Structure formats: C-alpha cells, structure tokens
Amino acid sequence: MRHVLGVLLGASLALFASCNRSQDKCELDPAVANVKAPVELERLEKPFFQIKNTADAKRFLAEHPLFANQFLQRRQFPTDEVLAGTLTRLATNVGLQQLGRQTDSTFQDSEKMKGDLQRMFQHIRYNFADFPVPPVKTFVTGLSQDMFVNDSLMVLGLDFFVGPNAKYRPNVPDYILRRYQPEYVLPTAALAISSKYNKKELTNQTMLADMVQFGKSLYFAERVLPCTPDSLLIGYTNKELAGINFNEGKIWAHFLEKKLIYNTAPFTIQKYVGERPNIPEIDKTCPGRVGAWVGWQIVRKYMSTHPNVTLAQLMADKNAQHILTDSRYRPKPRRAEK
Numbered sequence: 001m002r003h004v005l006g007v008l009l010g011a012s013l014a015l016f017a018s019c020n021r022s023q024d025k026c027e028l029d030p031a032v033a034n035v036k037a038p039v040e041l042e043r044l045e046k047p048f049f050q051i052k053n054t055a056d057a058k059r060f061l062a063e064h065p066l067f068a069n070q071f072l073q074r075r076q077f078p079t080d081e082v083l084a085g086t087l088t089r090l091a092t093n094v095g096l097q098q099l100g101r102q103t104d105s106t107f108q109d110s111e112k113m114k115g116d117l118q119r120m121f122q123h124i125r126y127n128f129a130d131f132p133v134p135p136v137k138t139f140v141t142g143l144s145q146d147m148f149v150n151d152s153l154m155v156l157g158l159d160f161f162v163g164p165n166a167k168y169r170p171n172v173p174d175y176i177l178r179r180y181q182p183e184y185v186l187p188t189a190a191l192a193i194s195s196k197y198n199k200k201e202l203t204n205q206t207m208l209a210d211m212v213q214f215g216k217s218l219y220f221a222e223r224v225l226p227c228t229p230d231s232l233l234i235g236y237t238n239k240e241l242a243g244i245n246f247n248e249g250k251i252w253a254h255f256l257e258k259k260l261i262y263n264t265a266p267f268t269i270q271k272y273v274g275e276r277p278n279i280p281e282i283d284k285t286c287p288g289r290v291g292a293w294v295g296w297q298i299v300r301k302y303m304s305t306h307p308n309v310t311l312a313q314l315m316a317d318k319n320a321q322h323i324l325t326d327s328r329y330r331p332k333p334r335r336a337e338k
Contacts, residue, residue, distance in 0.1 A: 026226065026227035028119060028122075029126075031126065032119075032122050032123055032126045033122070035122040035123075035125045035126045036125075037118055037121035037122045037124075037125045037133050038118070038133065039114050039117050039118045039121060039133065039136060040135040040136065041110060041113065041114045041117065041135075041136045041137075041138070042135065042136070042137050042138070043110060043137075043138050044064065044067065044137050044138060044139045045100055045103060045104055045138060045139065045140050045158075046104075047060055047063070047064075048060065048087075048091055048100075048139065048140065049091055049097060049100050049140075050091075051087060051088055051091035051092070052088075052091075052092065053088060054081065054084040054085055054088050056088070056091075057083075057084035057085070057087040057088045057091070058080060058081075058084045060087065061074070061080060061083065061084065061087075064137075066135070066152065066153055067137050067139075067153070067155070068083075070148075070150070070152070070153050071137070071139070071148050071153065071155045072087075090142060093142075095167075095168065096140065096142055098167055098168075099140060099142075099143075099159050099162070099166065099167065099168050100140045100159070102159075102162050102165070102166055102167065103140050103158045103159045103162055106158070106161075106162045106163065106182060107138070107158050107161075107182065113138075113185075116186055117136060117186070117189075120186055120189070120190060120224050120225055121133045123223065123224040123225070123226070124193065124224050127223065127224070127310065127311040127312055128197060128311075128312055132151045132152070134149070134150070134151060134152055134153050134154045135152075135153060135154070136154045136155075136156065137153070137154070137155050137156070138155075138156045138158050139155055139156070139157060139158070140157070140158065140159045141155075141157040141159060141160070142159070143157075143159055143160060143168065143169075143170050143171070144157070145157050146160040146161070146170075146180070146188065147188050147189060147192050149189065149192045149193055151196075154189065156185060156189070158185070160180050161180055161181060161182050161184060161185050161188075162180075162182070163180070163181040163182060164181070173275075173277065174277075175275075175277045175287075175288065176235075176275060178235070178237075179235040183232055184232060184235070186225055186228065187221055187225060187228060187232050187233050187235075190220065190221035190224050190225050190233075191217050191218070191220075191221050191233075193220075193224075194216070194217040194220035194221060194315070195217070197220070197312070197315040197316070198213060198216050198217055198220065198315050199315065199316050199317070199318045200213050200318055200320075201318040201319065201320070204318075204320060205264045206261065206262045206263065206264055206320070207255075207260050207261060207262070207263045207264075207268070207269045207272065207273070207291065208261045208262060208320050208321065208324060209320045210269055210273045210291065210292075210295075211272075211273060211291045211292065211294055211295030211298065211320070212295045212298060212299065212320035212323050212324065213295070213320070214273060214289075214291070214292035214295045214296070215292065215294070215295025215296040215297070215298055215299040215300075216295075216299055216314060216315055218233055218234060218292065218293075218295075218296040218299075219296060219299045219300060219303065219311075219314070220311065220315060221233050223311050234289070234292070234293055234296070236287050236293075240285075240287040243285055243286075244286065244287065244290060244293060246334060247283075247286075247333075247334075248294075248297065248331040249331040249332045249333035249334055250282075250333045250334075251282060251286065251290060251294060252294060252329075252330075252331050253333055254281075254282050255272075255291075255294065258281075260272065261324075269291075272289075272290060272291035273289060273291035273292050273295075274288070274289065275288055275289065276288030276289070297329065297331070298323065298324055298327050298329045299314070299323065299327075301327040301328065301329045302314075302323050302324075302326060302327035302329075305326070305327060305328060306326065
C-alpha cells in the first residue's frame with residue numbers, strides 16, 4: 001500500500017511547483033429526528049497550515065493521534081521525525097496553502113456541514129441501529145484522497161470538492177471532475193459508508209451481480225440522503241438523467257438482446273458499469289455507468305413491490321437474481337413524441 005502522505009507530497013509538489021424526487025418539501029421524518037447521532041466535527045486545515053517546522057508538526061501529530069495513525073498511516077513511517085518532515089514540507093508549500101485558502105472560503109459554514117452530516121447519520125442509524133458514528137475530520141490532502149471512512153474515523157478531503165473555480169483540481173477526466181463540487185461531499189460519503197453493509201455473493205461474477213451491487217449502494221444513498229437529487233447521487237447531468245429515464249426501456253432491451261445480464265467477461269462488465277464518458281454500444285448520448293443506474297432502478301422496483309423489506313435486509317441480501325426476479329422489472333421502450 002502506498003503511503004497517503006507519500007502520494008500527497010508527490011502530487012502536491014508536482015502540482016504546485018436534476019432530480020427525480022420532489023425537492024419542494026423535504027422535512028426530516030419525526031422518527032428519524034428522534035435518533036441520536038451526535039457529530040464530532042473537527043476542521044484540521046487551520047492547525048495544519050500553522051505548521052512552520054518539524055516541532056510544530058510533531059505537536060500536530062501528538063494532538064491528533066487518531067488522524068495520524070489511521071489517515072496519515074503513521075506506523076508506515078520509520079520515525080515520527082520523517083513523518084513530521086513530510087508534513088512540514090506540505091504545510092509550507094505555497095501552492096497547497098493557496099488551495100487551502102480556497103477550500104476554507106468554499107466551506108466556511110462548519111455548522112451547516114455538521115448539521116448535514118448529522119441528518120445523514122441519523123438516517124443511517126434509523127436503519128442500522130448499531131452504526132458507529134465516526135468522528136469527522138476535514139483536511140486539505142493535496143488532492144491525494146477525497147474520502148476516508150471506517151468505523152472509527154471519517155476524513156473529508158475538502159480540497160477535492162472546491163469546484164470549477166479552484167486554482168488546482170483533481171487530475172481526472174471532465175466527466176468525473178464534475179462530481180468534485182461542494183454539493184457532492186455528502187453523496188460521496190454516503191456511497192462510501194454503504195460498502196459497510198452492501199453484501200455480495202463473491203462467487204457470482206456476472207454483470208447482474210455488479211449492477212445490483214451498485215444499485216444497492218445508490219439506493220442506500222437515496223434513503224440516507226432523501227433530500228438529494230438523483231443527479232447528485234449518481235453524478236449525471238440533468239440532461240443525461242432525463243435521457244436515460246425516457247429511454248429506460250430501450251436501455252434494458254439492449255442488455256437483454258446482447259445477452260449481457262449473465263456475462264462474466266470483466267472487460268464487457270467494465271464497459272457498462274465502470275467509468276466511461278459514454279456508452280456508444282447503446283447510444284453516443286448514453287452516459288457511462290448506465291449499468292449501475294439500471295441496477296438502481298431494479299432495486300427501486302424491488303423495494304416498491306416489497307414494502308416490508310427493510311433497508312438493512314436489502315443490503316444484506318447477496319442474491320442479485322432473487323432481487324431481479326422478485327422486482328418484476330420490465331420497463332417498456334417508449335416512442336419519442338413527433
């Protein structure tokens with residue numbers, strides 16, 4: 001495993017040398033509002049950029065041991081002196097300092113961030129009572145890591161999400177880059193947390209298994225962020241989303257006619273559920289990852305026809321075939337209006 005700070009330092013020195021669901025009324029369910037999910041939010045950008053020398057860096061490490069051990073991977077360094085030196089070089093890097101100021105300007109409202117996180121955590125705990133709410137730290141990672149989540153720590157790499165006005169942006173294609181804006185922080189976090197509960201039959205290597213797996217993650221995000229537009233959950237433009245919604249039957253027909261559902265070829269599966277700007281095999285306007293979107297619609301149909309199935313039961317269900325069969329998912333192609 002590559003050190004987070006090693007990646008961070010290398011990247012930094014090189015770098016710096018709409019919506020299907022109604023948004024009209026979105027109120028917190030009283031049952032969810034009663035769930036206790038206190039949020040411990042700590043902004044580490046300011047103390048990080050106050051580091052001027054290795055003594056300051058060692059003090060930073062001593063004051064934030066959980067962050068140092070888990071996110072900075074302290075134990076992967078031969079000594080704290082080496083880690084402190086790396087931190088000092090980063091904190092005093094002029095380009096990273098500039099990105100830090102832009103990050104701070106974009107995410108000034110810590111109370112709003114804390115409230116948004118709390119509502120998401122309340123929804124998760126409402127569905128998964130044993131969910132351990134992790135302390136949340138924000139940080140400027142030098143565009144090395146956008147999100148870190150486990151049971152004991154969440155780190156939000158806010159410099160990834162500054163948006164199009166940032167002087168420095170993640171080095172990814174434009175169709176991925178548009179998902180790195182402020183409004184995508186919570187959807188990214190929700191999708192990351194979903195992996196804790198999203199079970200899969202490891203021996204099932206079909207495209208259907210991957211489609212349903214992604215669909216369950218998106219459905220999880222939808223349920224824990226009920227006020228968030230579909231476009232933000234999956235990262236499509238409103239135009240793309242309108243297009244695939246209208247052509248859902250045509251897209252599903254393509255999967256059936258090409259016998260893709262039970263295909264096990266990794267390259268073929270990747271073409272439909274992996275990152276791509278579009279899927280010309282269906283249509284040049286069809287966005288990438290449409291297999292994940294179809295999986296989401298399958299899961300939605302399954303849950304709408306089985307209202308007694310809980311979110312926890314859905315996420316624990318490893319049987320993709322069972323979910324597809326019992327969903328009775330059969331969208332019909334539609335004709336465009338003349």
